[in-house]
Amino acid sequence: MTRYSFNPGEIFSLLDVPYVIEQVIDVNVHTLSIDEGAKSVFKVDELLAHFSRGELKFLSSEELAASGQHKPSEPHVERSLSDFPQNVQMRAIRKWKFLTAICPDGRLGYPRAAVIELLDKTWTQLDPQYRGDRPPSPQSFYRWRSQWVWSNFDIRALVDKWELRGQRPTVLPEKLVELIEEGVDKIYLTPQRESFRETLDWIQSEIEKENRHRAPEQALPAVTRRMLNRIVAHIDRYAILKARYGTRYAQDATRIYGKGPLCTRPLERVEVDHTPLDIIVVDSSTGLLLGRPWITVMIDAFSRMIVGVHISFRSPSVRSVLRCLKNAILPKTYVKERFAKVNGEWDAYGLIDQLVCDNGLEFHAKDLEAACAQLGTHLIYCPTRSPQMKGRVERVLKTLNYGLVHLQPGTTFATYDKPPRHTEVR
Template sequence: MEGSTMGRISLGSGAKFLFDDRSFVIMEELEEDNFECKNLASGRKKVFPKQFFYEALEKGEIVFSEEGKNTTEEVIRKNIGADFSKLPDKQKDLAKFRLFAIEPLLALEDVKSLNPYVDARLAELNDGGYHHKGYNFSRASIYRWFKDYKQSNCNIWSLVAIYDKCGPKGKLINREVELIIQKMIDQYYKRREAVNPKDIHELVIYEIDKINEFRIDKEKLEYPSRATVYRRVQGRDQEDIAKSKKGGRFSYMKYLQVKLQKKPDRPLQRVEIDHTLLDLFLVDEEKKIPLGRPTVTTLLDVFSGYPLGVYFGFEPPSYTAIMHALRHAISPKNYIKELYPEVENPWLAYGLPDLLVTDRGKDFMGDNLEDACAQLNIKLEHLPGKRPWYKGAVERHFRTINQSLIHKIPGTTFSNIFEKGDYDPKKNAVMSLSQFLKVFHIWLLDYYAQDTNKGVRGIPSKIWESGIKTYGEPDIPTSKLQWEIALMKMESRTIQRHGIRMDNLFYQSPALHTLLRKIEVEYRNKDVDIKYDPSDLGKIYVYDPFEKTYFDVPCTNQEYALGLNEYAHKVYQRIANAEFNSVDLSALARAKKKVTDIIFDGKSFVGKIGRLLGVGSNQVFSDKPVRNQETVPSKSSINKNINIFEGVDTTNWRATSARKY
């Protein structure tokens, strides 16, 4: 089985997908959020509702095809694809340099002549001494990298050296189709303000249909995806912005200087992420023991002011929190009506960001996030230190949570109680995580998203809907399993006869044993790349360099490891070492039992119980199975009299202001 690479697609005409072992292509977007699709084998047509695609993707039942070099084969295959992060450092570094080399040119695509821009960029690279740093480049190579990257829908795999060893080759956009796209942009987009990128895509399809009417099947043109057409339109827009200034090298450099500060003009163009600690103690649902104070990790769409995703957990800022928040952000929020029937409005925002903006916290600066973003084709930007105003949208959102939600909880505030040290969490903490999440969803979707937001000068839900209507559906991953693995933490381990050992846990399977035999024949080095979810050590994913795929390998002690988080495992190891002078599985199990007994007796670990138990919002909704549900229309007005605490016992609730890390 050959592997595919991780990619992103926009749901619309021309998108290919595999479902129930059958390949389809979306032919046309119909009214009422339906799509007419054609079976590529039989030619039969079938109508699928939009919600079907999102639910099937969430369940891992559908895989989308990609376009371009080093991406997906023309024949769609269902598999776990090649991971950019597993490449040798030299290959990754070279691919990232190539992206860096062409990055200023990407906003200038489809210009009549790239020559002055390429020459300007070449001069910059020469002035920067990159030849002396070991990078080879020329005018021709910059042109080639630019072409490959654009024709692969901006997939970083197209910039990886030794293409035949990095992934399956794909079909490039037909030159004739490219000319049709440019013709429609020239003829309609620049002359009629009412025409948007979605209209251009439909006009392109209409033109292709007219041409195909007189051609035999094997010579017919294929539809480009909506994402492809949108990128062509966007590139033409940026070209006009540059030309409206002084032209030549000056306008090119001037545009580069101001582009990062430009206000987003569409959803997902700029997304900010950050953490904040809530001064609110939560309790265990059943035992009512205090879990500690939750930290919320939020991704906010700057264009609309609409939250893209959240994660509430009890660990301090970490890649684990970032991973769960990204998972929630990318996924359509199909769980709302099942878990929270009281909520009147759907959670509209989802999809892959174009740009993810972070501060310079160590949790954001590691290799895990950098490689995940590269694999998901998300540009990552770390802001300069001590400049929080560069990330003002998410900062304002945290203040709104504090003032509009936390301070509305009945009862007195904590004031300076934490500083005085006289707060008793057992006495005051009465709200469970599930209760808080219910209140949060009502507040967020029925109040915050429906109210006027001064930062975006409008209502977030309406701005999001308007942006999607104009620019098309958000990009989504081509495969659920691929993007989940892309977000996991990465390590390198050696395969032994007994399997793989990671932090005194052992992982073994027949597939791993088969891989070991193949490696012993082909290589001397038995090291392999692995991915794992730090919130569940029950299994790891091992990269097969021969098949270019990942496969899962379970822990040999599922009773201990299933659902166990990385932090708790480290605590159990310390206890096993200190009290039992051993870290074998028996000692770990005894340590785990001892800690569990102490937790539920309420004798210790106050403030860290939630982290030890691995409690987080991902357990409540992110990983829930998706069921069919009716799409709820967004309300056009806000209910100012909404009682977000209806049905929840709020006696003795306490809170203080939310604190920023």
């Protein structure tokens, strides 16, 4: 039971009126009404008489706040220790005896070795009905003490919360588990990617065949979707994706991506790639179809600024890479002269330390390797089918098509099933 006393700061409810104790002088308790603010003086014997009749109840600050406007509430009956089963009561009393013998006031000023000795000594002195098979471990004793002190030395805090435990899982028959696992392997984990419904039907068919050779009392129960889910949940996600979609898909779906290499200055790491622009260019004077242009872009990994661009109607080659590299290295002082509407500066120039590219043939050309060797630029090739290794330039190229080109006349969009916008480019 929680302990209370008539001390300054304590809150109690007398005849459904909340009071706070301001001070205690001898046998007089000076209180303040929380509702009306009126001061009152009660005798200790008078308050004890009200308490014995159930008219006085001590309140915590949480109970006072939960009472709202302090309306009379229905009496709250707390669960006493006698309401628990006998074996639960015995275990709680056993813990309480160890606590009161070693730290009756809740204070524990002994080292761990001394606590072990005190536990052994107390265990030998206990009544056999509370002793148990062996002394409790120090960890268990520390846990009991924490629960006991935080509950204001209420023995009910030592009661085992057995009623809060979940039910024991149902153990399936071994043969039923084998049939479920076999159905998962043969039907679900296949490139045909059959559904749970197809898997359940196959398993149920096998169960019916098995039950024909069994006595009625030994028949296997029908399989449910919950049983199947429980079996599949224990299979690694990578193994499921690999069996149903292939190794490549499983690796991409389960790969953990990080931030990538850390750059400390501009032009330390530059990524390059090509893409065809989703637009058809038509000559405005002759009406001839010029085709879809290709764009080569170099982007700085530190500043996320595009440092070089090359656009051509020819397919990507080492020439387009070298021209884009030249544009990245040289200053762009011509921008405002050639494009009067541009207001900002394009301050991107200088030698590149690392040039990151994929495994296209144009990036393995000897001319590019010779040029990078002369400039002191290190060529870094990403693993095959790993666009995430140069994700910055991949993101820029996608944004360029989806955010700009698809809004222009003559766009083909990302797929060719949409009609292009046939408008002459002026």
